Amino acid sequence: MPETPSLSPAWLLTGMGGVLGWGASEALPQHAPVVIAARQRSPLWQDHVGVHLDLATPGSIQRLVEEIGPEVVVHAACLSRAADCAADPERTERINVQAVAELMAAAERVGTFVVYVSTEQVFSGTAERYFEDDRPDSQDVYGASKARAEALVLAAGGAVARLPLLLGAQVDHPHGQLRCGADTAVRLAVQRGERPKLFTDEWRCPVAADEAVQGLWRLAASRRSGVVHLAGNQAVSRYQLGVMALEASGLEAQEIKPSRIQDFTGPPRQARLELDCRRAQEVLAWEPGDLRQSLARLSGLPRVP
Template sequence: MRFLIVGGSGLLGGELARQCSTGGHDVAATYLSRSGGTEGVAWSPLDVRRREDVGALIAAWRPEVVINAAYRQTDWATTATGAAHVALAATAAGARLVQVSSDAVFSGAAIHYDETCVPDPITPYGAAKAAAETAVNAIAPTAVTARTSLIIGDGGSPHEALVHALATGRVRGALFTDDVRCPVHVVDLAAALLELAVSDHHGIHHVAGADAVSRYELGRLLARRDGLDADRLPSARRADAGVPGPTDVRLECGLTQRRLRTRLRGAREFLR
C-alpha cells in the first residue's frame, strides 16, 4: 500500500515510517524543518498550515492511507487548522485518514474516559486537539481518530530526556505525583495505528498503555531502566505547584484493544 506519514520526523512519525518501510509498503513522510533518517522513505518538507501545499503534496503522492501525526503544542494553526487541511486533501484524494489525537482533550474531572466521552479541554493544546477531532469528523467521517497518551520510546521521547536531565542534575524541576496518564510505547502505538489504518473501523479509538502511572512513577521506571539513580528524581504535586492542566486522565482502551492484534503494554511491563 501507499502510505503518507504527515509529521514523519517526530518520534511517532518516525516509527510509523520505519514500520511501513520494513513492512514492504511504499511510504512517504513529511517534515517541517529536518527530515527523518528512515531509509526507503520519500521525505518531503511540508508546513500543514499551508492548505495549498498540503493539497498539492497529497495529490502528487496519491496515497491510499494518510496518517497525520503532526502537531505543535503551542501552535493552534498546526494542530487544529493543519489537521483540517490534511483531512480535506486526503478526502479529495480518496485516501483513508488516521488522525492522531491526545488525552489532552479531557479535563481530568472524570478520571476514566472511554471512546464515548465528550472532550472538555482546559488547555490551549487540548482545545486545539479537540478542534482537530471535530474537523476530521465533519470532513472525513470514515476516518479513524486515535487518542493516545504519553509516548515513550527507547530514549527518544521528551519525558525520557527530562528524566535524564533531572536525575543527573542538569536541570531543576520536579515530576508530579498526582499527574497520572497511561503511557504507551511508540512501537506498540505505531503498530496499532497501522492496524486501524488498514481496517474498516472508523471514529474515535483510544490507543494507550494498560497501566495508569504518575509522571513521577514513570520517571522512576525510566531511571531504573536506564541505569540512573531513581532516588535523585525530585517529586511534587501539580495541585501545589499551581501548574495549569489536567491531573488524572486515564484512557479506557478496552474497546479498541479488542479490535487489535497488537497488545498495548503498560509502562510497568515495557520498562521492566
C-alpha cells in the first residue's frame, strides 16, 4: 500500500475486509473517490488506493485522517467477534473505543464528517423492539465497547448507523480467515457435509450487506448527525434464516439441527434484537429488500475473489 494517497477530497473507508466490505465494494459511493484503510489489502479493493492502518497502534487513525484530509470517514473497523472481545477486553478498548476517540479529535481538526458503523449488539435484547433513541444497555464486552464508541461519535456531531446480522458473499481474506454473511456461512457448512446447529430462540432482522451499505452512503452524503438503524424488515430465528438460505440455494433444509441459546457455552447471547428503521426510511428514503428475494439474489453470488 502506498504511504500517501493522492486522492482528495476522498471518502476514507475502514474495516472493509469483511462482509460489510463486500457490500461496499458492490455498491460504491457515488460522487467521491474512496481510499481504503486496512491492516492488509483485501482482494475486494485491489483497484483502489489503499493506506495502512492498524488501530492497535495509538495515533494511527489520527495521523491518517490528518494526512488525507478526507471529506468523510466511514469507520467500520473494529474487533467484532464477541468471543475475541470477551477474551481481551483491553485490546477491545484500544481498538473499539480509544481509536474512535482519536478519530473524532482528528475529524474535528480537519473538518471531516464521520459515519460510525455500529451494531444491534449495543442492546441487551430484553426489549421487543429497539428505536434509534433507546439507550444502549449491552453488558457484553463487544456491545458495551461499541456503545461507548457511539457516544463519542454522537458527542462530536457524527453519525451512527446500527446494523443487524449481515448477509453476503464469502471473502477469502489475506489473513486466511474466512469472512462471510450468515447465509453464506450456513450454505458453506452444509456443502462441506456438516450439519450446523442453529438457534430456534435467537431472533434477528438480517439485511444484505450491499443493501445496508446503500444506507451508509446516503447517511454520509446527507451529513446528518445522530443515529439511524439499517436493518431488515423481517424478524427470523437463526434456524429459520438457515432454512431460508438453504432453500434459496436449492439445498436440503433438514441438514440444519435446531438448538437453543441455553445450550450455548460461549459469551451470553441476546435472544431478540429487532431494530426499528423508521428514521432511515424517513430521512434517507432507505428501505431494505424483501428477505427471501435478498437471499435468492445472494445465493447466486460467486466467491470473492
